[in-house]
Amino acid sequence: MYTIIGKMLTFLLALSVVSIFFAFYVSRGNLKNHSFSANVAAKTLDFFYKPMLAAYMFLFKSPDKLHERMSVLKNEAHRDKFQKTEKRIIIAPHCIRHMECPARTTRHGIQCTSCGKCDYAEIKKIAEKNGYILYIVTGSSFVRHILSSEEAKTADGVLAIGCYYELNKGARELRKSRTVTYGIPLLSTGCYNMKIDMILFEKELRRLHPDVSAGSYPEDFLAEDPVHLSN
Template sequence: MYRLLGEIILILSVVSVMLASVALAASRISLNRNVWLAGFFVEVLDFFYFPLKFFFFKLSDTRKLDKWMVSLKNIAHRNKFANTRARMIIAPHCMRFIECPASSTKAGIQCISCGKCVFTRLKEDAVRFGYKLYIVTGSSFVKHIIKEGKYDGALLIACDYELNKVMMGLKGKDIVTYGIPMLNDGCFNTKVEYSKVIETLEMFADN
């Protein structure tokens, strides 16, 4: 009995390691080209996220894991996001002007279009492409945003860690996510490649 149980555990362990390894390799490849069965590999990596994160923490850099996973999720979600109709943009407050005059509410920072940071332009482009812009000071604000309206698509701008965190958090909420990584991490003065933002907005515009 115990021998059989031990053999089953061993087999499950070997299969798990193999699955996680293949999924991890697929996520790395996704940085440069399309990946077949991306959705399946996303589920595998989400399931093994914490063990993999510990592995990367010990031997590499956890930011690589999040970067690879976000890239893979974008491939997996691309077609579904193209079919969404009620879309929002969720962006971090750390990209705003350090002396931002805008007020904060439970739904995030209320941009007044003062022209001192990228949000003036992003607010205009969000309207132009049919999105509602939310500037949040933390992932907890996303809960309030979901209650504000019925959205089925969320374009996220953040560091890779926050992108992956929110993507996992919105899983099962009937909201399709697509992420645009920022150029740098930090609590203030962070930046995004704006041409990438426009490229993404235009990619989904016809849909």
């Protein structure tokens, strides 16, 4: 009996190691544009998230690379489904705004006045041009409030902007809901004046349009009339 149990545990351990290596193989882009493999890999890392987090903290003193890989995998896994969504919103963090931001906070989040002191004026313009409603939130608790509000509760696509940790956390929290998530990472982390790659942001929004083929990638998909060049 103990021999059988030992063999089963050895088999499960070996299977776990193989699954994790497969997930990391896919996360490096080795199966690019393969949503099924990315979905399997993303679920594998979700399942082993806590032991992987502990391993990264022990080996690298930081889980940043793990969260980056998991976010990239989730984007690859969700892209096709996101293209089929009908009502989309963007949830973005307050840390992009300027320290002297004049916007006020309401139950719908921070109301951007397009003052031009930070990137939100351009983000808002690009978002509205592509059919998204922009919500700027002050924390994760505000996200739940937004998603339960009358204005956003029917949204089936949420494009999130944030650090890789927050993108991965948000996708994990919404994985059992009908909402499809997609993430755009910040270029750095902090409390104010954070940046995103505006060119990549607009290309991603255009690439997620329902009429764009699944094989189009940001580096190949050229915007016809990019907002960031028309100002």
